[in-house]
Amino acid sequence: MPPMFHVSSVRNRASIQRHGLDWTRMLDAPGIAGSREPEATGVYLVPDRFTAQFFVRLNNTGGPVDVWTVDDVPADDLVVDDCTGFGYVPYRIGRDRLTLHDRDLPPPPPPPVVIDAATGSGRVVGALTITSADGIATEQPLYLYPRGSDG
Incomplete structure (x- = not known):
């Protein structure tokens, strides 16, 4: 199965490297859309780099972001968020399934x-x-x- 992608604030990098992707650890940095709390009980993933770049441009975290490659996620595991239309998995993703793909991508221009x-x-x-x-x-x-x- 092809990898999926996740976009997160650089401020989350150390936590992600230590604990993996876990929406309950969303403490220091807002989500990509600027929210201070998780929008779903799960981890948002996108199926390709093109869609990941959409979230890089959407970045409303107040700083640079990282793009993570996520391995071994069956497409059938994605739950479509009724509000956003984007998919998330309703479980944590261990660090052993993650690779830092792109790092320190700047916020979008004004x-x-x-x-x-x-x-x-x-x-x-x-x-x-x-x-x-x-x-x-x-x-x-x-x-x-x-x-x-x-x-």
């Missing part, structure tokens, strides 16, 4: 700047987190306005 050509108006292109002196963080939209615009 979204492209978009300006409405018809109106010349600016668009929201991201967000800025502002932390007050008392430690309260608020997120504010970042706008881009073309030169000469009074935005």
Whole structure:
């Protein structure tokens, strides 16, 4: 059977090398989509490198990611997540079935700047987190306005 692939934050590497893939150990780094808790009781896997690259580009962990090759997983073991349409196995995967395939892949670049050509108006292109002196963080939209615009 061909290998499957798993994408994870670099911050999980030492734990994965020690314990394998185990969703209950999701403590230090968010999931690829940015979640702080497992979205399923299992380990998400993809069947090919092309789909793994989709998750590399999706990376919302705040840092680089690793791609792991996972051996000996029957395709029939995959459970399709009703919310995402992606598959996971409802069991832990031991470190002896893992190989670090790609390491330290950078997070995706910021979204492209978009300006409405018809109106010349600016668009929201991201967000800025502002932390007050008392430690309260608020997120504010970042706008881009073309030169000469009074935005």
